[in-house]
Structures are given as C-alpha cells and as structure tokens.
Amino acid sequence: MSLLDTIGSMFGNSPQGGGSQQALVASALEFINNQPGGLNGLVQRFHENGAGDIISSWIGTGENKAISPDTLQNVLGSETVTNIAAKAGVEPEQVTGLLSQVLPHVVNAATPNGEVPADGKVEPSSVSGAMGALSALSGLFGNKNA
Template sequence: MSLLDSLASSLGKSSPEGGGGSSNLIAVAMEFINNQPGGLSGLIQRFHEHGAGDIISSWIGTGENKPIAPDTITNVLGSEQVGALAQKAGVSGDQLSGMLAAVLPNLVDRATPNGEVPAEGKLDLTGVLGSLGGLGGLFGKSEGDKNT
C-alpha cells in the first residue's frame, strides 16, 4: 500500500479499485494549480481573496505549515471547482476537499523550497516529485525531519 493510499484510507476513503484515485490526486492538484490564471501565484491570490492568505503564506514560507480545513479548501476553490476536480480524481467532493487539505500544504511547500514562488508560477510534476525522492517524501516533512 502506497503512502497516498494510506492517506486516503486515514481520511476515510476506502479504495476498492486499488487506490488509483489517490495516486491521481497529486497530478490533479498540480494540473489545477498550473491551469489557474497565474499558476501558483493565481492560487495564492485566490487564497488571499477568500481570507486564507495567512495559511497559504505559511506553506510558502520556510517555517511550519498551517493546517487547512476541508471546508476552507471548498470556500477558496469553490464547490463547482471542487466537484470537477473530484470527478477527475474519482472521489467525492468531500473526500477531495479532505485530501487536498492534507496534500496542498505539502505540495506548495515542496514547490517553494526556499520560500519563493517559481517565477513562471507553474509546478513541474516530475521536478517536484523528483525533489521529493518519490511520493513518500510529500508527507514525510515533520518537525522531526533532520535532513540538512
């Protein structure tokens, strides 16, 4: 069982089809970010417009990532957008919001390793995942991380 499958399972998603939906979540989230007007910068602006700028700023900064509630994700992205993303990932809207609440902080954090948004505002799936040494690293960052 992959780490993403474990995450999905811990969020209450049973995966009878073998977890393909949870593995797709990273790609769906990155595609969504890249398709925003302005890419990651556009997503950051959206968070600020919906009162969650301090949360996404913590993900970009070099300090601890603030958690985000699934309903805040839905508020920022809009229920129509969450529904469309959920359909792409093969999960319900509620499941997607919960999974994005777990994935986005780490994804944005890893995409901005020095606390800086990429100049072009686009995330490179291979680059981000490659810098993680695989998907396992996406969820491996904790205060006990001693990789220096």
C-alpha cells in the same frame, strides 16, 4: 517512476481506489498549473478568500499552518472541488480532505526558498521531496490488503 506513480503506489493500487487517489493528485497538480498564474493564481485565490495567511505559511520557511477541508472548500469553490472530484473519480468530501493534507506539502516543496517560481508552475521534480510526508496519507482512505 514519475511523481504521480510514486504517490499512487503510496495509496496502493488496490481495487478499493488507489487509482482514484493517484488521479486526485494528478488533478490537483493539473489544477494548480492550469489556472491563470499557476501557483501565483492559487496564492491570489487564497488571499481573496481570507486564507492568505495560511498559504503564506506554506510558502515561507517557517511552520506550515493547517487548513481545514471546509476552509479549502471555501477557497476553491464548489465548482472547482466538484470538477477535481469528477476527474479523480472520488467524492467531493474526499477531495477537500485529501487536498487539505496534500497542498501544504506540495506548495512548501515547490517554494523551498520561500518564493513562488516566476512562471508559477509546480514541477513534479520540485515536490518529490514531499513524498515522505505524504506517505502518511494512505491511512485516510482505509486501504487494507485484507
């Protein structure tokens, strides 16, 4: 089972949108890896938009600082958020809400020794340990079996 399958199963594959959340995570990983510099490029983007201390905490070995959806919207920009939302089939407000919870865990798991990989790429295998922390996110989308 792939990382994305695992994440998708955490959100449930209900008709209410479990597939959308899987698509959102896939889009987020694709976004990180496809921007110039990969994770290094994302780090630079955070620094350029006044949130360098936040992403640095995710890379470091200490406690991860939280990021608000509004701050994440500012860092990524409306066009990026809209593009990720379109690929995932969800509203932009959902994108920033979910990514504000997911990105700290993904970046932290991808940098276990406090260093960004030389190529800046986030490998799915490097973030598989973050799955337990991400499982709590299923409640954000109100997935119910009833």
